[in-house]
Amino acid sequence: MTPVREACEVLGYRRAGAYHALTLVAPGIAEAARPGQFVELLAGEDRSFLLRRPFSIHRVERAGAALGAVEVVFDVVGPGTRALALLRPHDLVDALGPLGRPFTPPPAPVRCLLVGGGYGTAALFFLAEELRARRCRVDFAVGAATAGRLFDAMGAKRLGHTLTVTTDDGSAGQRGLVTDPLPALLARLGTGQVYACGPMPMLAAVSQVAAEHGVPCQVAVEELMACGTGVCFSCVVPVTDPEAPDAPARMARSCLEGPVFDGTAVAWAELVAP
Amino acid sequence: MTVDLTVDLCGVRLRSPVLAASGCFGFGRELAGWLDLAQVGAVVTKSVSLEPRRGRPTPRMAETPSGMLNAIGLQNPGVEAFCATDLPFLAGAGASVVASLVGRSAAEFGRLAARLAGEDAVHLLELNLSCPNVEHRGEVFAADPATAAEVVRTVKAAAGQPVLAKLTADVTDLVAVARAVVDAGADGLTLINTLLGMAVDVRRRRPRLAAVTGGLSGPAIRPVAVRCVWQVATALPGVPIVGTGGVATAEDAAELLLVGATAVAVGTASFVNPRAVVEVTTGLERYLIAQGVGSVAELPALFKAER
Numbered sequence: 001m002t003p004v005r006e007a008c009e010v011l012g013y014r015r016a017g018a019y020h021a022l023t024l025v026a027p028g029i030a031e032a033a034r035p036g037q038f039v040e041l042l043a044g045e046d047r048s049f050l051l052r053r054p055f056s057i058h059r060v061e062r063a064g065a066a067l068g069a070v071e072v073v074f075d076v077v078g079p080g081t082r083a084l085a086l087l088r089p090h091d092l093v094d095a096l097g098p099l100g101r102p103f104t105p106p107p108a109p110v111r112c113l114l115v116g117g118g119y120g121t122a123a124l125f126f127l128a129e130e131l132r133a134r135r136c137r138v139d140f141a142v143g144a145a146t147a148g149r150l151f152d153a154m155g156a157k158r159l160g161h162t163l164t165v166t167t168d169d170g171s172a173g174q175r176g177l178v179t180d181p182l183p184a185l186l187a188r189l190g191t192g193q194v195y196a197c198g199p200m201p202m203l204a205a206v207s208q209v210a211a212e213h214g215v216p217c218q219v220a221v222e223e224l225m226a227c228g229t230g231v232c233f234s235c236v237v238p239v240t241d242p243e244a245p246d247a248p249a250r251m252a253r254s255c256l257e258g259p260v261f262d263g264t265a266v267a268w269a270e271l272v273a274p
Numbered sequence: 275m276t277v278d279l280t281v282d283l284c285g286v287r288l289r290s291p292v293l294a295a296s297g298c299f300g301f302g303r304e305l306a307g308w309l310d311l312a313q314v315g316a317v318v319t320k321s322v323s324l325e326p327r328r329g330r331p332t333p334r335m336a337e338t339p340s341g342m343l344n345a346i347g348l349q350n351p352g353v354e355a356f357c358a359t360d361l362p363f364l365a366g367a368g369a370s371v372v373a374s375l376v377g378r379s380a381a382e383f384g385r386l387a388a389r390l391a392g393e394d395a396v397h398l399l400e401l402n403l404s405c406p407n408v409e410h411r412g413e414v415f416a417a418d419p420a421t422a423a424e425v426v427r428t429v430k431a432a433a434g435q436p437v438l439a440k441l442t443a444d445v446t447d448l449v450a451v452a453r454a455v456v457d458a459g460a461d462g463l464t465l466i467n468t469l470l471g472m473a474v475d476v477r478r479r480r481p482r483l484a485a486v487t488g489g490l491s492g493p494a495i496r497p498v499a500v501r502c503v504w505q506v507a508t509a510l511p512g513v514p515i516v517g518t519g520g521v522a523t524a525e526d527a528a529e530l531l532l533v534g535a536t537a538v539a540v541g542t543a544s545f546v547n548p549r550a551v552v553e554v555t556t557g558l559e560r561y562l563i564a565q566g567v568g569s570v571a572e573l574p575a576l577f578k579a580e581r
Contacts (some may be wrong), residue, residue: 002307005548042546048340050492050522050546080337096548222332224344230304233297233320233346235337237303238304251349256304270331 003229004028010091011069017022019119020085021058022093023071030060030068031096035127036220036260037195039072039097040228044083053080054225056123056197056259057098070071070097073122073151099228103127103195103218109135110192113215114160115186115206116142117178117198121151123220124197126160137161139189143178143202147171162189165221179205186213196220196263204272207263218265224256230256239266277562278569279555281315283537284436284461284514286397290315291570292527292555295518295541296374296400297321297346297438298460298491299551301360302367308548312368313555318464318539319360321402322378324385326352330407336473336482340522341492342542343471345407345485348376353389365395372438375429376402378413384428392436399435400516401425403455404442404467406489416441416467419454430459438516440464443495445500449509454545464539465502469495496520500529507534507574521549521558524557531570532577 008024015021029039040052055072062068076085077239087093106112112131114124122140128138140160144150145168153172157163164181165173179202185191186209194217196206203219210217226232230253237258238249242265249267254260281291289312294302296318302311311317329349334570336343356373364371373396377383383401390396403416403425416422416439426439439460441451452463468489473482481487499519507515517530518539527538543550562570 005308047493049337050340050542051337051342052546150542181323189288224335226335226337226344226542227548229308229548231298231548232335232344232545233300233329233349234332234344236332236334236349248328 002118003032003097005094005096008093008095010087010089010093013088016073016152017150019073019075019151021071021073022084023069024093025067025093025096026070026095026097027063027068029047029095030062030070033057033060033070033098034102036103036123037098037100038228038259039070039095039101041072041084042094043087046083049080051080051226052096052228053084054228057126058122059126073119075119083205096228100255103220104213105131105134106136106193111137111139111190112193112195113139113141113189113191115178115194115196115198116140116151116183117202118144118149119151120220120222121156124195125155125159127195132159139185139191140164141178141181141185143167145169151206159234177205178202179209182206182209183213186210186215191215194218201272203263204268207266207268211264218260219252219263219266220259221261221266222259225255228255237261238270239265239268275563277559277567278571279559281537281571283516284398284438286370286436288315290555291531291537292558293318293372293516293537293539294544294551294553295539296402298544301356302364302369303360305544305548306367308551311364313578314369314551315537315555316370316372316397317364318372318400319356319374320350321348321405322350322353322356323348323380324353324384324510326350326355327345331484333482333484336488338471338473338490341490343473343483343488343490344468345483345488347407347485348405351493353386357389357393361393361395370397371395372398372400374400374402376405380428382427383425384432387429388432391432396435398438399429399433400438400440400464401429402440404440406442406444406468406470406487407485414442415452417445419451422451423454423458426455426458426460438462438464439509440467442467443498444470444498448502449506452506452510456510456513462516462536463506464516464518465506466495466499466519469498491520493520493522495532496526500533503530503535504533521554524554524561525553527558528561528573531573535576
């Protein structure tokens with residue numbers, strides 16, 4: 001599917017806890033988007049920060065009575081995201097998308113555990129809707145540093161059959177990391193497929209726990225990216241070839257071969273300090 | 275009014291003077307869904323080495339005001355994979371191809387040139403003598419006139435295509451390096467590569483790039499590129515120059531063409547707009563019409579050096 005470039009009108013802006021959510025009129029992107037894919041956004045007149053910003057797609061409204069739209073969720077971390085957080089309805093955003101390789105649904109309906117860290121949870125809502133449409137039972141495990149940094153736990157509760165919450169400081173749910181309850185959850189729920197989105201150390205830990213339990217796991221990585229189209233080679237992730245597990249890891253562009261990878265394919269040891 | 279955008283670059287006829295710069299356009303295939311590669315003046319490929327290179331660890335990129343630092347580390351699949359998969363694709367798409375070469379010694383550059391000498395799909399060679407993202411400063415061949423000249427001489431003895439030497443502005447006397455490589459047989463020059471830079475994450479008190487330093491590109495470096503093209507074109511009239519550095523619009527391209535470039539290459543702008551190369555090309559056509567200039571090749575002669 002060839003991505004498109006669209007001049008998108010902002011349909012809505014809302015605060016989502018500690019995060020920001022922007023809905024864009026993007027009929028071409030909305031039509032083609034699949035869960036796990038992302039868009040590259042450029043907004044405002046100030047070109048002193050010249051690069052686009054990549055965001056996972058949180059939700060999609062397919063064209064119906066109105067034009068198709070996509071929603072993204074982000075944290076303000078610098079001048080680029082600050083400019084996006086200042087956008088209001090009718091402002092214009094230049095968008096490329098949908099980009100990247102999406103999550104692959106299970107071949108037959110199985111119980112799926114969706115593990116989200118911080119605003120990484122946002123990308124899993126779109127996936128949860130698709131999985132439910134495919135008659136998969138969806139469970140959520142979401143974590144963050146504090147209660148305020150969780151993304152829409154109520155939304156996850158609505159979409160999921162069960163919801164497990166953890167925070168580093170214990171201000172909501174269980175105190176600890178989102179990976180702490182995973183072994184018990186996988187055993188109790190009879191999970192057949194794990195999907196995860198969040199910080200790299202979390203993805204490494206989720207992949208390891210899933211592998212130990214023999215459950216397939218797909219992760220959506222977040223790596224610094226300049227282009228999103230495969231030409232800058234910034235967003236690489238070391239991956240091993242399943243045919244040659246002992247060969248040195250190959251640097252795969254997460255914008256083309258990812259952002260969704262098989263958890264067992266990523267050479268986590270190269271990315272995350274033990 | 276119709277304008278003539280074709281240029282002669284070192285004896286090779288190109289349909290437009292707007293090239294896709296090395297390292298910013300992959301191997302052409304990545305952006306083939308966004309534009310017609312046959313409309314690109316030429317695709318300058320990502321630099322190719324004898325053996326595959328894995329590149330640097332991440333983070334490889336840091337955005338800076340009006341620019342960005344990169345430390346990719348010359349990741350590429352190696353010349354054999356390039357010949358087996360990338361060249362046939364580019365030829366099939368009707369692209370003019372400038373193969374960018376990188377080696378760790380003059381001998382390696384020579385072997386690369388010899389390997390590509392019989393490849394009809396390659397129209398020119400560009401020697402990346404100036405990538406700042408190498409393990410040793412000694413691999414920045416363009417830092418020294420004699421070292422740069424030795425690489426060019428070795429390549430010219432083996433090459434089947436005209437040779438562009440890509441130089442760096444990170445030297446005290448760029449004209450001396452340019453003169454040395456032209457005397458050694460370079461058919462043309464590409465000016466400039468990224469400038470060596472560094473950025474610090476002050477909150478975490480460490481470099482923003484895993485490789486510590488990286489190459490600065492984007493509009494931030496355009497005035498340096500314009501100065502370098504003007505300096506070298508003035509000192510070495512008649513030597514074809516591909517001007518590159520922060521070109522994002524037709525006006526940016528015109529700046530470099532006016533001060534003496536034969537062609538320009540669009541780099542970082544392709545990261546933001548995958549169609550940047552063709553949009554700069556059509557914009558340049560409009561600029562020539564507005565200026566009443568019939569051919570892009572006339573631009574350098576129309577430049578008034580006195581303010």
